[in-house]
Amino acid sequence: MQKPIATTRSATGIPTGRLAVWWVLASEIVIFGGLLASYVMHRIGHPEWAVAASHTNTWIGATNTFVLLTSSFTAVLAHQAAEHGDGRTAAKYLFMTIGGACTFILIKSLEWTHEIREGFVIQANGFWSFYYTAAGLHALHVIAGAIVMAFVARDAMKGRELHRVELVGIYWHFVDVIWIFLFPLLYIAK
């Protein structure tokens, strides 16, 4: 089927899909940037938040950081395979990345369950409000990325639309980068 899609933009020299991903990420920077900047300024103005922050579990945060870093590694290996035209290998690495996403969400669910049972709910105080909002928005991005990756992987397995492996990978690395900042902000600065 002939698709009426322009694949390159002469003005930028960047393939259309990839340019679109950069635009998505620019808007994501504004969304997460506004949220995290608000958190930072309130945290500086409220020394008592350190009391609440001391209850977050650094080891769980670190484990999830490791999971996301690893999933970024498999995502870039998928891209590498796709560049060589090896759709099956690309799909295999993408499924490993999806596995990382699921592990991340599973760990996060257990962590939150424990915290909510301890009484650290979203309305407990300002720190916990930011904690659940920022990590929650990030978790939604993880879930969305995993779903999109499943579609891309399904096509890649048949050797189709291999350029999308890179596109979903760029998005995935961005989700990883957000967590790289959330981790010290929510778990280490105590």
Next chain:
Amino acid sequence: MSEQHHPDYKKIYVALVILLAISVAGPHVGLKWLTLITAFGVALVKANLVVENFMHLKWEKVVAKWVLGVALVLMGLFFAGVAPDVMEHTGDRWVNNAAIAAVARGIPDEEEEGAPESGGAEQAAASTETAAAPAPAAPAFSPETQFKQVCSACHGMEGKGDGPGAAGLDPKPANFTDPAFWADKDDATLVKAIREGGASVGKSSAMPAWGSLYNEEQAKQLVAYLHTLKGS
């Protein structure tokens, strides 16, 4: 997909994991400045490694960098514009009573019940030592500490009505060292003013109601403290 750039992904991944280990180990040294570097400095390095090598921004056309860069600048503008009002709780002509009360309570506004009366900043700093411990035991109520942390924003450290928040107020905050102030006020009136606000006793509504912060007994102790300012 025409241009193919393959840095050694494995090496970068290993570097990222080592940096993660450093950021976890950082706070165990116990130096605040070092923790800031291992937490946020390392995060910047990690993010840069991912963006440059995994997202291939290093080899991307410059326009993509501009798109992302402008978004980052917007974020910086937002922070620079808003942060000064949020990070400080008193300015030349304003006082953020709610924020001061939240810090003094050791726990922000929303939670009234069971809020420990903690010493604010010092308490928070001290509790970082006992990371996993439950909420620290409430220290004894000290009217002097409360006065210096909360009331002094407008009434001044010595109660002369010359705190940083006083500049923007008219009428001026009460001067507790002035005999004229004490001439027409009994303790019950002052307790009411503290707990229900200045307007409740026919004085300036700029004096907020602190009833959520101090119970009747604590307000009485504060009034007793005000009496000690008289002579100074």
